[in-house]
Amino acid sequence: QKQTVDKNTQSDMKILVAYFSCTGTTEKVADAIAKAIGGKLYQITPATAYTSADLDWNDKASRSSVEMATENSRPELGGETIDIKDYDVIFLGYPIWWDLCPRPVNTFLEKYDFSGKTIIPFATSGGSSITNSVKQFKKLYPNLTWKEGKLFNSGAEKAVEWSKQIIEEQ
Numbered sequence: 001q002k003q004t005v006d007k008n009t010q011s012d013m014k015i016l017v018a019y020f021s022c023t024g025t026t027e028k029v030a031d032a033i034a035k036a037i038g039g040k041l042y043q044i045t046p047a048t049a050y051t052s053a054d055l056d057w058n059d060k061a062s063r064s065s066v067e068m069a070t071e072n073s074r075p076e077l078g079g080e081t082i083d084i085k086d087y088d089v090i091f092l093g094y095p096i097w098w099d100l101c102p103r104p105v106n107t108f109l110e111k112y113d114f115s116g117k118t119i120i121p122f123a124t125s126g127g128s129s130i131t132n133s134v135k136q137f138k139k140l141y142p143n144l145t146w147k148e149g150k151l152f153n154s155g156a157e158k159a160v161e162w163s164k165q166i167i168e169e170q
């Protein structure tokens, strides 16, 4: 008699590690996660890169300040497009900006069809938690499947352990 194949074994699961990062902190964590669990690393790239002046949160008129003050701001993306249908699980990494995700992450979530996928947020920050950004995801995209997110300000090692554990649980 033929044995049934467990569809949820690690080898069968297609994992995408999509991240947005302007100064490399989230990128390091994303890279470590992708390597640890055999995921495809994908950078969410804005059509126009953010300059350091754009990232000045002390300047109310800076690009990031204006975008974050504008709820429906959806900066255009550049870079390669990606076939989300090829993946089952999406790790989604970003820096916390004004207690939320940067708006290009919203552009990404609205550009592709994530229905039927499991999305697992992770973030880095200067101290703020990930809680409010995940709350906003659930509010804006209630039909998507969100896993509890996690903040990694203490480096990539913890993220590696965490991601491996998540994959085992899937």
Ligand SMILES: Cc1cc2nc3c(=O)[nH]c(=O)nc-3n(C[C@H](O)[C@H](O)[C@H](O)COP(=O)(O)O)c2cc1C
Residues within 6 Å of the ligand: 020, 021, 022, 023, 024, 025, 026, 027, 055, 056, 057, 064, 065, 094, 095, 096, 097, 098, 099, 100, 124, 125, 126, 127, 128, 129
């Ligand atoms: C525009 C802007 C807003 C930010 N807002 C917050 C914030 O609300 N809370 C916080 O703890 N850190 C905040 N930060 C700090 C970043 O979350 C932190 O430096 C992050 O690790 C940067 O990630 P990256 O190097 O991947 O871009 C902000 C940074 C920028 C540029």
